[in-house]
Amino acid sequence: MADKKKNPVTEGKKSFNWPDKIFGAAVLILSILVFLIIAYPLWFIIIASISNSNMVNLGKVTFMPKDIRFYGYQQIMDDARIWMGYANTILYVVAGTILNMAVTMPAAYALSRRNFKARNKVMFYFVFTMFFSGGLVPLYMTVSSLGLISTKTILIIFVAVNTYNLIIARTFIENSIPEDLYEAAVLDGCSHFNYFVKVVLPLSKAVISVLILYYAVFHWNDFFNALLFNSNAKNAPLQIILREILLLNQAFSSGVGGVQGGYAQGAADQVKYAVIIVSTLPILCVYPFIQKYFEKGVMIGAVKG
Structure with a gap:
């Protein structure tokens, strides 16, 4: 029987596939x-927030909750300020992000135009x-002189533009939107405003989604600015209220001794x-809806500045 001829192309593919598979x-x-890390x-934070704190401290809670209790969430939800904090934070997130x-x-559009002669100088001031x-x-004296201390306005307008995000948006517009589109729009009598609204914004959905996420997370987690510029409890965001609840429970546990002190510390x-879950859950729920845009736009700006 004649030997079968070996196909060098097939053999090459087989030998080449093993390293790829490995x-x-x-x-x-x-x-x-x-992912696991x-x-x-x-x-662990989720299961620890609903488990017996003594079992958590003893290391018996690893993968599943044990002796399920909702004391932490009950303490948070029983505080009437929590809903006011949510309302204030949602206002700051929505208005601030807009x-x-x-x-x-x-x-970003203005700084992306190469015919804007002062763009490098203006960009220098931002950087x-x-x-x-x-x-x-x-900074505090400036805000105080403007009469914005303890107002909701300062928590909305503070950091109206982030330079890093501005660079990302400018780089996207400059490198991802062809200049030919602008030239064609100009020939059709399109102004800068119409070109920006009708062409640039629709083609910038990826970077817009990324920047919305960045800004929304910033406003949601904004703690220091609220602590610095706000002394009105009615304007307090969620993070400040959660901090006060946490400090109150820790102070109570520190002031109790003996066996009761151990229980109080476990409750704290x-x-x-529970505070960690309450403060992060809304953002975690929003992220999956813009993940497809985030994956595309997160690397924008990493190639050219």
Whole structure:
């Protein structure tokens, strides 16, 4: 029987596929490990927030909750201020993000135009603020002189534009939208405003989604500015109220001794875990809806400045 001729192309593919398969398996295993490293702490906080705090402290809670209790969430929800904090924070997130985008995108478009002769100088002023500032005391004095202390306005307009986000948006518009579109629009009699609204914004959905997420997370987590500029309890965001609830429980546990002190400390720990979940859950619920845009737009600006 005649020997079958070996196909060098097929043999080459087989020998070449093994390294690819090994590499793919290694990447898959590494990805799973990274996912577990990132996801487990969050999962532990979730199960610890509804487990008996004594079992958590003894290390008996690892993968599943034990002796389920909702004391931490009950302490948070029983505080009437929590809903006021949610309402204030949602207001700051929505209004602040709208203002951020209303400033960032037009500024990014203007700075992306190569025929704007002063764009490098203007960009320098923006970038300068990333590395240097007047300091905390002059900032507070400026806000105070404007009459914005303890008002909701300051928590909305503060950091109206983030320079890093501005650079991302400018780079996207400059590198991802062809100049030919602008030339064609000009031939049709389109103004800069119409071109920006009808062409640039629809083609910038990816970067807009990323910037909305960045700005929304900033406003949601904004704690220091509220602590610095606001002394009115009615304007307090969620983070400030959760902090006060947490400190109140910790102070109570510190003032109780003996066996009761141990129970009080355990209750304070459960409140601590519940505070983390309450403060992060809304953002975690929003993220999946813009994930497809986030994956596309998050690397924008990494190639050219």
